[in-house]
Amino acid sequence: MSSSPSDWEVVIGLEVHVQLHTRAKAFASSPWGFGKEPNEQVDPVVLGLPGTLPVVNREAVEKSILFGLVVGSSVPEQCAWDRKNYFYPDNPKNYQLTQKDFPVVVGGQVEIELPGASRNVMGEHKFIRIHHAHLEEDVGKLSHAGSGSLVDYNRAGVPLLEIVTEPDLRSAAEAEAFLRSLVALLTQAGVADCDMEKGQLRCDCNVSIRRRGAEKLGTRTETKNLNSISSVRDTVIYETARQIRELEAGRSITQETRGWNAELSRGYVLRDKEDAHDYRYFPDPDLPTLRISRETVARLQKLVPENLYDRQRRYVEKFGLPFTAASVLVVNRELAEWFEAAAAAHPTNPQGIANWVTNDLLRDLAASGGAGAPLTDEVLPAVSLASCPIKPVQLAGLVKLTDDGVISKQQAKEVFAEMFKTGQEALAIVDAKGLRQNSDTGELEKIVQEVIADPAVAKSIAEYRAGNEKAINALKGPIMKRTQGKANPVLIDQLLRKFLG
Amino acid sequence: MAEGFDIDHLAKLARLNLTAEEKVLYSSQLNQILGHFQALAKADLPATIDLARVVSESALRSDEPGPVLGAETVTRLAPASRDGQISVPRVVDDEA
């Protein structure tokens, strides 16, 4: 008897390796960054020369603690480093400095949002628990050349935060949502840049399945070194299907380490449990235990930005934004803060401002070359506001002019385009272009009276007075014409009704 | 304590090749030394380890980039190199 896939539940845990945003390496003063010639970012400590010693980078520790605070973990009083011993040509000391027993982050949770039924509908929210996160060092890079391999140690020693979840994820969609949420948290707090193109975020993915309703976890496999969110999603889908197939065929799951071939969308076995490494962990004698002061924690707590979903809820509840707009704004902290600055400058119409930001501003930023390179194509809207020509207060000014009836919505589009080009204030553009609606009642009254007196419109006046509301519009055209389109349509309407009374 | 002592496994873990004679010699010497370590197995020891030096954050390094060796020096130190990189025999995926 065969069962349907829905009889099975998949259980996923992730280990996410994130390169922290620092200038120097984790345990050495060597700089690091993308795009340098091989082995140009290597000092004696990174190369593991005899006699060299590690010293922990304060910024790497503080970025790690900041992450802990972002996910609501309790920051431990102390943390310490251990050695993980294994031989590999990309591992300069043949041991990696990591944290086994006393990690810098313990506990915490990440809120995720699953896709809704449509773009306009918010999906389900869940909390994924963080088991711990530890601060360790990255290894160098191997490339293959002919019959040999080449080693570049530029990446060796780069600070890595390994974030380990509880096995709380239940689908590929949840794994994907978790990673999107995690990337947003990390980038918004300035902990990491998470540029997957540059390998700044890599994942190990643990997958097991069990009969729905069963408590006992199934045997899990670990797929290593996934370097994009889509690879994680595809791995989960692949591994789930494979494990169901195995179990339904009466075979068992082997606890094994696997790799993922993204080109072929296929997993493969790296090694089974029998070959498991004996890492011979022990406390690193070169790095004393670090006491984390409560002052530091308090100082870092102030740097924790508002959680993106708290922000999203606030935008919907306090600003009355539709979910679609709110969800676009909150993913990028810079964008959200830009929006809030504009909304603060013109508090009566946040929806109007959100509309401008999510439609016109994002469109023009994306279209203009100066919009900045995509941070990560998979996660964030491809914008950077660093070079945005419009200031939040300027957009607020534009929306206010429209709301006050000084310019029409149509004119506002023209003003926005000019503002994006020149960075001028809305009012200055309106004046320079002579776009200001005429709201001088005295002058307008005279014109309205002149038009009403024109026999050419007598028929329309009669129809209006007979009860045909729409007939009044026939009088507006000539008025607009005589004011060269500058008259405030609202005012014209009021005056006409007054005189035709 | 020394039961299960496997010289081949140890040599593999430690990345050492041992000749047959060395295996015999080291096995007997290590067994003798481990026998001397019996005192440790029998001793009445405290449950907790009170050794860890604890430092405050003032001992940490500031995030200031310092000097590097340069690829020229790195490759000069290396037994074999090519195009600024250190060359090794071809690494097969996860050979370690």
Place this chain on the structure above:
Amino acid sequence: MDEPLHTLSAAELGRRLAAGPLTSRALCEALIVRYHAVNKKVGAFTHLDEGDVLAQADASDVRRKAGQGRGPLEGVPVAIKDNIAVKGQPLTCSSQMLASLVSPYDAHVSDRLRAAGAILYGRLNMDEFAMGSSTENSAIQKTFNPWDLACIPGGSSGGSAAALAAGLVPLALGSDTGGSIRQPASHCGVVGLKPTYGLISRFGLVAFASSLDQIGPMARSVEDCELLLCALASADARDMTCFAAADRALTPAGDAKKLRIGIPKGFLGKGVGVEVAAAVTAAIEFYRSQGCAISEVELPSADLAVPTYYVVATAEASSNLGRYDGVRYGHRSATAGTPVEMMTTSRSEGFGAEVKRRILLGTFVLSAGYADAYYMRALRARSKIRAEYLAALATVDVLLTPTVPTPAFKVGEKAADPLQLYLEDIFTIPANLAGLPAISLPCGKSGHLPVGFHLVGAPLSEAKLLAAGRLFEAAHGFAHQQAAL
């Protein structure tokens, strides 16, 4: 003024250099002559770059002439154990593995010596990677005891001790993980101090066992030892285990005649040679005669020290020596094959027998299924030993024992019995396990071979150890003893 320069103390040489007409060049030239006459017999130095030495000496003479002398060590040569990095000099650790390595950087102590105006003078032989007690484990050459060339000089800083005893240099750096400064000092009749763990930066000291290793000064007199210690000890942000500036104040020496001296119970039993016991007993009686309070102290876990040490030290060593794999520097086997084969063959060719033995032992005590029984138990035993020593040193100022149970043995005599050799360190090991300062001072002879005694103090009590040494030295005048070669 007629004594040859090679017999003078560093302090005296410093004074003569300061006063003139002695120049650093003249001093170094004289020592180079001595080197050519004696080093072949003793085998203390593995490398001496004469041109570099004389260039340093000339620079020192220029500084002094310009009134820019840097202190009491200005122009004075200091020889350096070959596991301490000096930029542009070999850093072989007396191993085939690093036979071709030239250090691209300076150790912190090398920086300090340069800052003190000292001449960084040559490389000293040692047991390979500091593993050994006889310097017989050097892959480069043998070193012989200047007092009896048929005997070992001790180790692992055997080259340092032999160079001093042979009058090849007035000052030398050693390193001490379980006795590697004090044991050869004792065997060669010189003074060797292992400082409190953390007093001297380990940056640039090739690691054997990181939690035990300390660099220390070696000299023919207590005064010289102190002079060198002062030059070396300073805070260093590159070593997180090195004391910060605020935490490194030494306990004042006080009056050496009022020292409370503890004699660990039973320490003169345990395989201590008759003449060693007699010499050390005489030292105890000397201190008693000076007014010191002598008492017996209990150190119940003393028997655990050797096994604890060999578990901790080899565990750390197995990891510290992992980096020698033929990839980035050092020996690479000519046999190609896979990376695993390349690494394995390089290590097998590059390491000597004792290093392999300790790597295997250390790998075992950390391996899955055994780490709890060995490594973790050793850490607990280390806690206990440390607690007992600190408790004892709360009631006395120093603990006095022999440095080594027996005098230097014949070359080759114990080569086949590693365990026997490990027991050489029985008196010196606890100071490393507990991170305490300790000094070995000459106190007589067994036949024609020197015997030393050993003082251990509380953390940062170096000044007390040196004061006790000065008191003894003043009465016994060993400072100018040198082997006749």
